[in-house]
Amino acid sequence: MPTLDLATTPLDLPALRDRVDAVLSAFLEKKARAAAEDGHPAVVTAFLRDFLFSGGKRLRPLLCVIGWHAAGGHGTPAPTLRVAASLEMFHAFALVHDDLMDGSDTRRGRPTLHRALAARHRAGRSGASAARLGTNTALLIGDAALVWSDELLHTAGLRPGRLAHVLPLIDAMRTEVMYGQCLDLLATGRPTASTARALAIGRCKTAKYTVERPLHIGAALAGAGPDLRALLSDYALPLGDAFQLRDDLLGVYGDPAVTGKSRLDDLRDGKHTTLVALALARADPTQRRTLRALLGDPGLDERGAGRIRRLLAETGAPAAVEELIRSRCAQAERALDHDAFPPAARTALRELAREAAVRTA
Amino acid sequence: MPTLDLATTPLDLPALRDRVDAVLSAFLEKKARAAAEDGHPAVVTAFLRDFLFSGGKRLRPLLCVIGWHAAGGHGTPAPTLRVAASLEMFHAFALVHDDLMDGSDTRRGRPTLHRALAARHRAGRSGASAARLGTNTALLIGDAALVWSDELLHTAGLRPGRLAHVLPLIDAMRTEVMYGQCLDLLATGRPTASTARALAIGRCKTAKYTVERPLHIGAALAGAGPDLRALLSDYALPLGDAFQLRDDLLGVYGDPAVTGKSRLDDLRDGKHTTLVALALARADPTQRRTLRALLGDPGLDERGAGRIRRLLAETGAPAAVEELIRSRCAQAERALDHDAFPPAARTALRELAREAAVRTA
Numbered sequence: 100m101p102t103l104d105l106a107t108t109p110l111d112l113p114a115l116r117d118r119v120d121a122v123l124s125a126f127l128e129k130k131a132r133a134a135a136e137d138g139h140p141a142v143v144t145a146f147l148r149d150f151l152f153s154g155g156k157r158l159r160p161l162l163c164v165i166g167w168h169a170a171g172g173h174g175t176p177a178p179t180l181r182v183a184a185s186l187e188m189f190h191a192f193a194l195v196h197d198d199l200m201d202g203s204d205t206r207r208g209r210p211t212l213h214r215a216l217a218a219r220h221r222a223g224r225s226g227a228s229a230a231r232l233g234t235n236t237a238l239l240i241g242d243a244a245l246v247w248s249d250e251l252l253h254t255a256g257l258r259p260g261r262l263a264h265v266l267p268l269i270d271a272m273r274t275e276v277m278y279g280q281c282l283d284l285l286a287t288g289r290p291t292a293s294t295a296r297a298l299a300i301g302r303c304k305t306a307k308y309t310v311e312r313p314l315h316i317g318a319a320l321a322g323a324g325p326d327l328r329a330l331l332s333d334y335a336l337p338l339g340d341a342f343q344l345r346d347d348l349l350g351v352y353g354d355p356a357v358t359g360k361s362r363l364d365d366l367r368d369g370k371h372t373t374l375v376a377l378a379l380a381r382a383d384p385t386q387r388r389t390l391r392a393l394l395g396d397p398g399l400d401e402r403g404a405g406r407i408r409r410l411l412a413e414t415g416a417p418a419a420v421e422e423l424i425r426s427r428c429a430q431a432e433r434a435l436d437h438d439a440f441p442p443a444a445r446t447a448l449r450e451l452a453r454e455a456a457v458r459t460a
Numbered sequence: 461m462p463t464l465d466l467a468t469t470p471l472d473l474p475a476l477r478d479r480v481d482a483v484l485s486a487f488l489e490k491k492a493r494a495a496a497e498d499g500h501p502a503v504v505t506a507f508l509r510d511f512l513f514s515g516g517k518r519l520r521p522l523l524c525v526i527g528w529h530a531a532g533g534h535g536t537p538a539p540t541l542r543v544a545a546s547l548e549m550f551h552a553f554a555l556v557h558d559d560l561m562d563g564s565d566t567r568r569g570r571p572t573l574h575r576a577l578a579a580r581h582r583a584g585r586s587g588a589s590a591a592r593l594g595t596n597t598a599l600l601i602g603d604a605a606l607v608w609s610d611e612l613l614h615t616a617g618l619r620p621g622r623l624a625h626v627l628p629l630i631d632a633m634r635t636e637v638m639y640g641q642c643l644d645l646l647a648t649g650r651p652t653a654s655t656a657r658a659l660a661i662g663r664c665k666t667a668k669y670t671v672e673r674p675l676h677i678g679a680a681l682a683g684a685g686p687d688l689r690a691l692l693s694d695y696a697l698p699l700g701d702a703f704q705l706r707d708d709l710l711g712v713y714g715d716p717a718v719t720g721k722s723r724l725d726d727l728r729d730g731k732h733t734t735l736v737a738l739a740l741a742r743a744d745p746t747q748r749r750t751l752r753a754l755l756g757d758p759g760l761d762e763r764g765a766g767r768i769r770r771l772l773a774e775t776g777a778p779a780a781v782e783e784l785i786r787s788r789c790a791q792a793e794r795a796l797d798h799d800a801f802p803p804a805a806r807t808a809l810r811e812l813a814r815e816a817a818v819r820t821a
Contacts, residue, residue: 130635138660139639140646196603200596228649235561235645238599239638242557245606246634253627259620266614273607274491277600278500284596285501288589299499397589 110168110447112161115175119160122184123151126251142219146212147240151191154207154359159186159313162451166317169444170327178255179320182265185251186313188244193276193308195241199234200284201364208359213237257320265319272312279304286371288395292380297373298340305346306339330439334448338431341424342455347372348420349459351408358460366404369395373423378416386410428456471529471808473522476536480521483545484512487612503580507573508601512552515568515720520547520674523812527678530805531688539616540681543626546612547674549605554637554669556602560595561645562725569720574598618681626680633673640665647732649756653741658734659701666707667700691800695809699792702785703816708733709781710820712769718821727765730756734784739777747771789817 131144160183167179198211205211217233282300314331349358350365351374365372375394379387393399393407411417431452435445492505521544528540559572566572578594643661675692710719711726712735726733736755740748754760754768772778792813796806
């Protein structure tokens with residue numbers, strides 16, 4: 100009975116990651132050839148390829164494939180893989196625009212796309228003019244990634260009825276992440292003691308986008324209905340919360356050599372994270388005044404950041420966030436205690452939950 | 461024979477424009493309600509609505525509907541109208557990001573979206589921080605418009621097979637306009653005497669995007685194949701060239717009270733337009749030196765712009781562009797001398813070609 104075998108054979112996540120990358124690579128290769136034929140600039144495909152292959156956990160495509168298996172999908176056919184790849188292409192768009200909005204200098208241990216493009220266009224231009232061209236080209240490359248994530252989806256080879264089944268989930272995911280980013284922007288620079296608000300932002304911009312929707316989309320490809328999607332949400336939302344909370348900690352305490360990102364940006368911008376909200380809620384009036392003066396200071400240096408880190412630690416906020424992560428991951432694992440998903444999918448989901456709890460990048 | 465009646469009854473373009481607007485308005489109304497229910501910020505739908513209804517010719521949706529009629533479509537059913545509206549939503553995305561890239565202050569006679577958003581978020585923030593929030597929120601609202609143009613398309617009520625027929629054209633249009641914008645960016649600040657390059661940029665970012673693709677998309681909705689699409693291209697490409705050439709002239713000589721846009725931006729940025737390329741090709745060495753010194757000067761004022769305008773006129777470039785517009789529009793009209801399109805569609809296309817030749821905004 101091959102079906103049962105497939106359901107219990109562990110999913111080979113590294114091999115799936117390679118297959119997703121192969122789809123992305125072939126797609127961009129084709130786009131690069133078309134650009135050369137049409138006299139279009141090579142910079143778009145070249146820099147987008149560099150960006151995509153400079154790192155990334157491929158979490159969303161993997162969750163999409165696991166969602167497919169959770170809903171009883173067999174093997175990992177080409178259309179499923181291509182939809183998974185389209186989620187990674189969409190994520191490239193989200194990251195490129197996110198780095199623009201945050202004015203970040205580094206991502207994945209390298210200059211962010213707009214900085215790399217500014218350097219590339221430096222010759223014969225003033226610094227300001229090269230920086231502007233870098234920003235503008237990155238904006239367009241982000242737009243291209245969004246447009247091409249659509250094209251990957253439209254050309255996935257799904258039966259028309261199946262495509263129609265998946266599109267509403269894709270549309271909902273995109274609207275959610277845009278609102279999550281917007282909530283984040285509006286709260287940035289004005290962090291408060293409201294952990295509810297911080298958690299709501301993370302739910303919208305990360306938990307649903309990173310974990311829940313990819314699982315739902317993969318499951319919908321295998322024909323899953325609302326009941327199975329609800330079971331997936333019971334797992335996905337607490338895990339997604341944990342993922343964002345870990346990100347908040349890494350944004351302040353992470354090792355830039357490992358995360359590839361600055362650990363000053365969030366503090367300089369004054370991001371309204373759960374970590375900061377908890378600290379403000381627990382701080383005494385003197386601590387609170389100092390935190391408010393330092394958080395969101397665009398000139399904040401490593402010394403000022405060190406002061407913030409000590410203050411946060413004094414309030415016990417980092418330990419409280421660790422505790423939240425532990426309980427959310429445990430909640431996600433408990434949500435797998437049923438046999439609605441085949442064993443292979445369940446094992447993969449359990450592994451991801453354990454990794455999310457302790458990841459360092 | 462009702463079919464013949466429909467084919468000869470003139471298309472009521474103002475009424476169609478209103479119907480497109482009604483679709484956009486209802487869509488945004490629904491999005492605003494959903495945002496209120498989900499605790500999402502109201503700023504996205506409110507500012508996008510203001511932007512969409514502050515003006516605009518609705519040229520792309522109208523051409524989409526005319527394309528439908530040109531291919532023998534009857535009436536203007538709801539799915540066709542909704543695809544047409546999705547093109548206008550996509551255009552809102554393109555304009556918002558375009559204004560960001562150009563750093564423009566005005567559009568449609570009002571502050572551009574990022575400027576309006578900066579003003580809205582000024583309270584309690586520094587000017588720089590409000591400007592950054594304005595830019596970032598506009599970037600996201602542009603992204604939202606792109607995502608929602610997809611949603612309008614996905615929920616147009618097209619039969620799955622018909623949707624699959626149209627999606628490749630939509631994907632191609634989006635890739636083209638992104639490359640057109642990219643070519644434009646890379647050439648900006650470094651205009652040369654190459655009219656071929658200037659025309660190629662306009663072909664890509666305007667002629668195909670504004671005229672050809674909307675017609676193709678509408679025709680595909682009515683089941684048109686490549687032959688009819690080729691006939692539409694014979695009309696669309698010269699007309700689209702003329703449209704861009706008129707835009708080049710209006711960007712330098714237009715009346716801002718009528719165009720709603722600055723007539724300094726293109727000169728300050730040093731846009732590589734056909735107008736500028738022709739002037740550089742025809743200028744004597746002294747004129748060329750002065751033009752090169754003034755074009756692309758970020759500090760250019762109305763006096764410097766006046767000098768450029770006089771120099772351009774001395775080379776005869778504006779008159780040469782007018783002549784190009786006349787000949788392209790005539791070419792577009794000649795391309796209608798056949799009876800492959802029903803009379804009503806042909807009449808509408810002829811009218812649009814005449815308007816494009818002389819428009820002032």
